[in-house]
Amino acid sequence: xxGPSHDTAPPALPAAPTTPAxxxxxxxxxxxxxxxxxxxxxxxxxxxxxxxxxxxxxGLVSAVETPGAPTAETLLLKSRRVGEQEWASAETAxxxxxxxxxxxxxxxxxxxxxxxxxxxxxxxxxxVCVAAAxxxxxxxxxxxxxxxxxxxxxxxxxxxxxxxxEPERLFEETARxxxxxxxxxxxxxxxxRIRIRPATRPESGAPRIPxxxxxxxxxxxxxxxxxDLAFTLGRGVFAxxxxxxxMDARHLLHREPAHPAPPAPSVAPRIPTNExxxxxxxxxxxxxxxxxxxxxxxxxxxxxxPGHLPARPERxxxxxxxxxxxxxxxxxxxxxTEQSEKxxx
Amino acid sequence: MSSQTPTAALVDELKSLRDxxxxxxxxxxxTTDGLLVAADTAALHPESAAALSAAMLGLGRRTAxxxxxxxxxxxxxxxxxxxxxxxxxGEQALLMILGDEGLDVPGLHRESPxxxxxxxxxxxxxxxx
Numbered sequence: 001x002x003g004p005s006h007d008t009a010p011p012a013l014p015a016a017p018t019t020p021a022x023x024x025x026x027x028x029x030x031x032x033x034x035x036x037x038x039x040x041x042x043x044x045x046x047x048x049x050x051x052x053x054x055x056x057x058x059g060l061v062s063a064v065e066t067p068g069a070p071t072a073e074t075l076l077l078k079s080r081r082v083g084e085q086e087w088a089s090a091e092t093a094x095x096x097x098x099x100x101x102x103x104x105x106x107x108x109x110x111x112x113x114x115x116x117x118x119x120x121x122x123x124x125x126x127x128v129c130v131a132a133a134x135x136x137x138x139x140x141x142x143x144x145x146x147x148x149x150x151x152x153x154x155x156x157x158x159x160x161x162x163x164x165x166e167p168e169r170l171f172e173e174t175a176r177x178x179x180x181x182x183x184x185x186x187x188x189x190x191x192x193r194i195r196i197r198p199a200t201r202p203e204s205g206a207p208r209i210p211x212x213x214x215x216x217x218x219x220x221x222x223x224x225x226x227x228d229l230a231f232t233l234g235r236g237v238f239a240x241x242x243x244x245x246x247m248d249a250r251h252l253l254h255r256e257p258a259h260p261a262p263p264a265p266s267v268a269p270r271i272p273t274n275e276x277x278x279x280x281x282x283x284x285x286x287x288x289x290x291x292x293x294x295x296x297x298x299x300x301x302x303x304x305x306p307g308h309l310p311a312r313p314e315r316x317x318x319x320x321x322x323x324x325x326x327x328x329x330x331x332x333x334x335x336x337t338e339q340s341e342k343x344x345x
Numbered sequence: 346m347s348s349q350t351p352t353a354a355l356v357d358e359l360k361s362l363r364d365x366x367x368x369x370x371x372x373x374x375x376t377t378d379g380l381l382v383a384a385d386t387a388a389l390h391p392e393s394a395a396a397l398s399a400a401m402l403g404l405g406r407r408t409a410x411x412x413x414x415x416x417x418x419x420x421x422x423x424x425x426x427x428x429x430x431x432x433x434x435g436e437q438a439l440l441m442i443l444g445d446e447g448l449d450v451p452g453l454h455r456e457s458p459x460x461x462x463x464x465x466x467x468x469x470x471x472x473x474x
Contacts, residue, residue: 050452228370
């Protein structure tokens with residue numbers, strides 16, 4: 001959990017600083033880099049499914065909020081680092097602490113209040129915020145890119161990293177995570193859509209299953225994706241995805257079909273049911289977005305179903321990426337590499 | 346109609362909504378007097394959810410009428426670990442959705458009208474639109 005290693009942003013505030021300059025950028029990373037140059041403070045809201053909001057302070061990323069990944073708030077509450085009572089009293093302190101007519105000038109007021117009342121240390125809070133920001137950025141990268149808008153007046157994140165993360169570092173880490181999962185399993189976007197449940201037959205003579213995995217097994221009802229598990233357990237989505245890959249390699253998991261076969265259409269003409277309807281030409285009664293991974297577990301079907309395990313057996317090509325922030329991933333990488341080695345024959 | 350039982354078609358519709366909107370964990374269709382119609386649930390007790398959500402919708406409608414803030418759109422309850430959203434399906438039925446704290450609320454607002462429309466067709470209720 002090293003903090004961001006960049007120089008801290010100069011605290012000197014320019015008096016009349018920013019050209020709002022929402023530059024015409026090609027994509028969100030380009031936009032963030034441009035906003036970093038202009039030391040933009042505000043937020044970038046990305047509209048896609050699910051999209052999210054990137055909070056910026058002087059161009060540095062102070063928080064990422066998206067339905068695709070737990071925020072710092074969820075991580076704090078679910079991990080019981082912060083109790084509900086303490087949370088409520090911090091909210092009270094944060095809202096009574098400022099003059100009634102003052103705008104919530106800076107973000108992070110809730111985090112400050114939590115530290116002030118001694119619920120959590122500043123260092124621990126920062127660690128959670130860094131983890132949440134990286135995880136949020138990773139989750140945003142999983143969804144297809146959409147449009148965006150910038151807003152200077154947007155309400156700031158209430159638990160914010162200060163100083164924030166250099167956008168560039170965020171991209172590097174996101175790219176590293178995406179590449180790692182792609183190498184170990186396949187397209188992370190597909191992996192993220194899979195709903196899992198424990199394998200019915202536990203691995204016989206299995207070496208002990210780590211607690212972390214047992215908790216995932218207990219929460220995996222067949223209805224939850226990695227993202228849902230992350231929210232349930234109060235962990236990062238990336239961490240859960242890595243665990244899922246590892247557990248899949250040990251055959252601890254079954255995949256639920258991503259969709260039940262689209263509901264028999266209520267408006268479609270009747271067709272003989274004993275032969276499969278012509279898939280592409282038939283009437284399409286329902287708009288069901290089924291990803292390419294939407295097949296039953298272990299169905300050998302078509303090129304679209306993700307193989308049971310990594311498509312690419314060539315291993316250990318681990319390019320030494322940028323320095324990791326998470327120790328666990330180091331072990332993850334080595335362990336999983338061994339797994340795929342075993343399963344290649 | 347299809348060869349499916351109506352209930353299965355309803356449940357498939359609920360599952361489809363769960364697939365389309367991030368953060369939905371369970372959902373229940375009930376009549377406005379609290380009788381269970383169909384459910385896509387795991388941990389939730391469907392009958393209780395049906396009864397309670399009917400009460401929530403009734404209270405919401407009544408309160409909306411009493412306070413003069415216009416017609417009811419949905420009843421949203423925000424909790425520490427999630428959301429409970431109750432949506433009317435016509436005058437006689439409702440949909441209760443349970444989501445985690447990361448529920449994609451804009452996504453739900455975008456997707457739910459189509460779901461409500463299809464559910465009301467399946468239930469044989471004239472759509473309110």
